[in-house]
Amino acid sequence: MSPALPDGEPVPADGSLPEWVAGPTERAFGVYVHVPFCTVRCGYCDFNTYTSAELGGGASQASYAATALREVGLARDVLDRSGVPSRPVSTVFFGGGTPTVLPADDLAAILGGVRDAWGLAPGVEVTTEANPDSVTPESLRTLAAAGFTRVSFGMQSAVPHVLATLDRTHDPRRIPDVVAWARDAGLDVSLDLIYGTPGESLDDWRASLDTVVATGVDHVSAYALVVEPGTKMFAQVRRGELPLPTEDDQAAKYELADTALTAAGLDWYEVSNWARGGSTGGHACRHNLAYWRGDDWWGVGPGAHSYVGGPTAASADGAVPASGHAGVRWWNVKHPRRYATMLEAGTSPAAGRELLTHDEAVLERVMLQVRLDEGLDLAALEPDGRRAVAGLVADGLLDGRAAVGGRALLTLRGRLLADAVVRDLTV
């Protein structure tokens, strides 16, 4: 099942934030809405999601929009009480689970609640994830009309036997159609891929990439499959029914993806993301950029995380404050029924929180920003970390030209070893 929530300290019942988050800020504000439902559970998935069979009574899909709207109301109230200035929402992202198992009208209603609470910024980006088999031309038009601007399809692969191993139910031949419907509805489209599935050959992967490129989408995410403990696939691997994907195979596939996507005009802008024009070309996912840049975001829904009051990439001196507070992150209870009950009782559904220390904030900043095509401001590093830069350039993991210009920017090889780079930069 989904990974355990982190250990943290308790959150006040009314959801109040520490008083130091109060005061003016330049940070943007985004809202994530988690929809914890799927029609089937895929064998590799460890997300916080439930099929109707798993969920039982008490937390129905039908009442979910109303419950989520309660949390939106609470969020507005908490931020106001805590002295965080109200800002129009820059980005909204519906993820899951499968948001599109909810009727498009429900998604529109939740978005409406967000608009009512804070207003939407001009040029707001509103994304939903979707399964290729859970949309129709009509539902996509409804979403666009409600204010959605972007859809991200969980395509995973164009190869039937790979999809079967992943327990994905959609027909890969449907992909060009759903992309066309979404574009016709005026939505920006992204396709998600998974590589390194047991049994997937290099040719299989190449076929998936070719299919994606042929659709002409402006954004692609490609993720190495991770066999998470507790999933059905983990058990299959342990029993020897499926081979464990090797990291060498995944590395080769990553390089193949980068070559194919770059050739198609999709520029790498984050470890697992490519878009026309990179992070600033108008097709990157701005909501995700906000995570990596350290903006404020509120996560609505069971198991969702929120983060407020951190230092951002845009901070005046680029550095994490040496003392004092460096952001608060909290996470909601995982189970939809408990989540709903708490909100109905008028209490915060948060299960725990952490007040980030200076060192933790530095590590997060490095780990998140170094993933981006804009790189990390070297000024944000501690002296020990700066000393490691030359060696990483020499090893071909950091771009030398960018380093001279004051930024830590991963090379292709460096992207595959990003965690090692982060450890070196934060000694």
Place this chain on the structure above:
Amino acid sequence: MPPIPSAAGAARIKPAATPPELLRNFCIIAHIDHGKSTLADRMLQLTGVVDARAARAQYLDRMDIERERGITIKSQAVRMPWAVAPAGDPAAAEVPYALNMIDTPGHVDFTYEVSRSLAACEGAVLLVDAAQGIEAQTLANLYLALENDLTIIPVLNKIDLPAAQPEKYAEELAGLIGGDPEDCLRVSGKTGAGVEDLLNRIVELVPPPVGDADAPARAMIFDSVYDTYRGVVTYVRVVDGNLNPRERIAMMSTKATHELLEIGVISPEPVPTKGLGVGEVGYLITGVKDVRQSKVGDTVTNAGKPAAEALGGYSDPKPMVFSGLYPIDGTDYPVLRDALDKLKLNDAALNYEPETSVALGFGFRVGFLGLLHLEIIRERLEREFDLDLISTAPNVVYEVALEDKSVVTVTNPSEFPGGKIGEVREPVVRATILAPSEFIGAIMELSQSKRGELQGMDYLSEDRVELRYMLPMAEIVFDFFDQLKSRTRGYASLDYERVGDQVADLVKVDILLQGETVDAFSAIVHKDKAYAYGVMMTGKLRELIPRQQFEVPIQAAVGARVIARETIRAIRKDVLAKCYGGDITRKRKLLEKQKEGKKRMKTIGRVDVPQEAFIAALSSDAGGGKGDAKDAKKK
């Protein structure tokens, strides 16, 4: 009722006032599990020294480790009263005797201590398991006893066992020491059968001690034990004169003098006495805190009226096997240092000095008498001081003559001199192997592959054979015993003693990671075995060292010449694909954990190696000696 002396009799055998002709000093020579301690317990009960209910099993073995393994490390001496009716006249009054039973260590590592214990006796009970026959180590101690002119009383133990073959092994013993198989006593320490007869036989056959009561005092130290409350307790056998409470005594090897705070006998707890006279065995307490001030084999005399000449046979214990001991947690280094300091108080043979290893950090190079000694010390450090330790493969001491004729003593392979070398001398042992004759071929093959030279072979009985070999000690320390055991299905027993040294064609094999020598893996091996060692160790490290961000060559080299090579391919992927809002905390914690792990790694050049990898490489079969010692004492 067993014949325990009456009150009148007991008065004649009071300590410090027992005529030598009423004393009998003896020891028991036996293989590790042939039942010596059980027999000793039975004697303590029969002589009334302990009653059956109070008797702890194996009373004389004090330390936990000894009790668990059923082996004895430190010898002790117990005084037991015993009464015998004069032969031929059952009506005559019984004659009381004081029997001193001196417990001897059974293992070859402690040969010197054994020899000193034997020197304190006039007789020895040769105890052999009636189901197994004599073993090589017993044979070695029997030779020592004969060299000390001890009277030997052959005894077959465990005759209660269904598998006992007393006739067969009585023949074997008679063949070894002469005499009639019928003279071989048959006892069971477990049931007590035959033990009274044995005590009578001891009185009958073991000669009383002889000494000059009027000469200046001379007493030989045969054991020396550190006690937390009393300081060092020294066990002595008085040869000439007498020792008395409160007088000043002198150690003849060091000329150091001490006041005799307490003198007494063990029966079975220490009992202070008015002194010790000729032939008597007992203990001394002077308040010294370190067994090095009271050395086994040294002669104790009266400081005011010293003897002119010390008793013979004294020598300083010399370590034969060296190993690096390192705490797995580097912060435990001071604990290890204190622990060694403490053990040293009770172990004159233990010596050590600080050593630093690139791979293992701070530790000590420790010298041991042999592999069992090493294993015992290591286990006591881990058990009594709660330390987790890693030990490097044990090695012997080499004498390396350089071209300029100067000689370097090498106790650590990584200090083996480079450049031009004149010759290298290595210690040689005489090994005695006893085994069923069907394994002769296998033993010869093994010994030959270990550079052994056959010195002789004798049949002990129709189907048991004794083979004598000269072998480089380094081969024994490596894996000889393990292999001997596996090739003889566990039936062979081995004993060895150092007999000198020889010139040999030895080289140092270094193991290099990315061109940097990993000191803990340097080994001195015969030229013909260098390649095999190199291939084995590079292969093992390739499996154990995690992939790095760059390719890492692992080489084995003799001097500048690379003899084996493996490569750890560079890691290609080390990144979490997804890192969105709900992943950040988990991901950060994962990185923090990895950073902690990285801090615990040892860096060789640029290569990060988890200490576990070094430990695994050192502790598996190639580590050598560890397995030997274990088997040797379990047998």
